Amino acid sequence: MSSKVLCGIISNLVQSFLTHRHEAKFIQQIVQDVSLKLHLINLSIDRKLVGMETRVRDIISSLELDLDDVRMIGIKGIGGGGKTTLARAIFDHISIWFEGKSFVENVREVSKGSLFGLKDLQKQILSSALNDQTIVVDGVSDGKSMMKRMMPNRKVLVVLDDVDDIDQLEALAGESTWFKPGSRIIITTRDEQVLVAQRVNVIHDVTLLSDEEAICLFSRHAFGREIPDQGYEELLRKVN
Template structure:
């Protein structure tokens, strides 16, 4: 609670097998615990717990029927968004960036067990890549594997092996395996489908201008 009162600090209480009311009114198990201590010794604790009980947080009993793993996942997701992994020297100065990031993340409807594809289009220099990068930095922690593939258009056209190179990058990033080999684009497609189907993966393809690129890398 001292951190809560400090500048730029926020406390989030987790009520584990205890209800906020018990903490606030200090009854039940909380009251029993305090009864074992002298009032003068417990005064600061009583005050701190009352303040904590008034903060927005999470209650195990009221979240996913008391499923601990799901509560932990929910906490990680919500705190990750609060942290705002935005590069303060570049992205934070862009007008409207935070609102645009929230819009994209909201459109993803994270939490559903299906595939989501979002396209960001606009004029050159309008900040599409920066927006995609900020979103990627914020939500990649939610996924088992992730890859940010830059300059898809340029790399795929620079040589006949361009798409193979990008396929290998995605597989290497997601699987964390440098030994993967892609001998052809078709082989790469097959490996991607086989290796990705059972994983929760985030892939960002930057500067795509052809459906063949999506089909080869998606």
């Protein structure tokens, strides 16, 4: 760890101490803050995911995990642009810091593919985030009431993947007051207006791979390494 990072951690902890001046709480905060920052500093992404590490770091930074509030962020981009892969990498890396977690895939497809789609998704969130497989949801309105009543008891991480309608968000993450402070909600979508309507804290654009990243990805699959064979690099640039 660099001295600059250590100084930053120490400075934040001193400020916390000056604010709270409560020994037990201060010690607990030290453990949490240092552990969290060390975990994020040592962030390691699957090397098969080209260009993912910077994107993951940027989004985790915007989640501000050390703040005791409820934050909703959006990840938007074209279909096949890597939104789900990015959200999954973030989820896998930070879920350890939450009391409950739920990764809800294919919200658009599931909610519109069945009469009970949204109700089933509500049950999925409640069951996985609260670790209770006995939960029964009778209908969407009932599901909303249950989420309002039960979710504030646990600090949770919820990913809602491939949302395309505000009604889906109103059923699955209607208000920040549904969740315990410290909870984080990540929403992926192709439609920015859905995120605007939900009033998320931050919207991230998933950019396509740069030329260098695209060449690296192709080379890994074609040659088994990041740098293409000699003589092929210029050809790959033309293809790209």
